[in-house]
Amino acid sequence: MPSYRVGSLNGRSRQAAMLISDIAATLAVQKAGQPGRLFDIFEFDDDDKKLITQTLGNGEVCGVAALPSGVLAQFQEAVMAGVWHIRFTDPAGDLIAEYIEVAPIPMAVRRACTALPTLISHGPEPPGAMNVMPLMTEIGNRMVQYRDGDPAHVIILSLFPMSIEDVNFLQVTLGAGPVQLTSRGYRPCRVAAAGARNVWSVQFYDNMGKIVVDMLQIVDIPAVAIATEEDFRSSAAHLRDVEEAYFK
Known part of the structure; x- marks a missing residue:
């Protein structure tokens, strides 16, 4: 369970709260053999990104995938298995895309x-x-x-x-x-x-x-x-509990 500071949640964003709700809903129906779902957070402001990162926490799996285009994908699984925070950087090291993905493994891993x-x-x-x-x-x-x-x-x-x-x-x-x-x-x-x-x-x-x-x-x-279907359901319940406690 990630640690929360009450002060950091006082100005929580409706945009971040809606994203957490959408991720939980996706986890509840995600199938192991189906493509995952991407949530684009590239244009979220820094406070929203910080809140989302704090809420999801850091789980067991992390890594990098070098795409054929030269783009590097850096991924970190959340405390909730099957939820991934992915940052894409160009060959110069500049951030060009950022997503939260619900999937057994980030799509970038397969693409690489x-x-x-x-x-x-x-x-x-x-x-x-x-x-x-x-x-x-x-x-x-x-x-x-x-x-x-x-x-x-x-x-x-x-x-x-x-x-x-x-x-x-x-x-x-x-x-x-x-x-x-x-x-x-x-x-x-x-x-x-x-x-x-x-x-x-x-x-x-x-x-x-x-x-x-x-x-x-x-x-x-x-x-x-790889996250399993059982992981998705468990993660959905976990994230719903977090949403209820801190976003409602």
């Missing part, structure tokens, strides 16, 4: 991945390799077989005996993609798109910052970052 290649290519087996070539074959085959909506194919790298040569070859071949995010859930997690379509690095950390599970997932978006 559209230009990625659907196949991977690589050179011959490097000296000192142990398991990387069969691993590359498995990744390539799963990429070809994958269809939107399929469950993730998970490859737990932590369980593979891999040499330094294997790791380097894998990293160079897959490359770095346009999306990076972190989740501060039950166990901290970092998720990064590879430079190939539907290939993601997912790493879970302990409280000391040590990797405890290192995996690749072949999937459109890893589930750890």
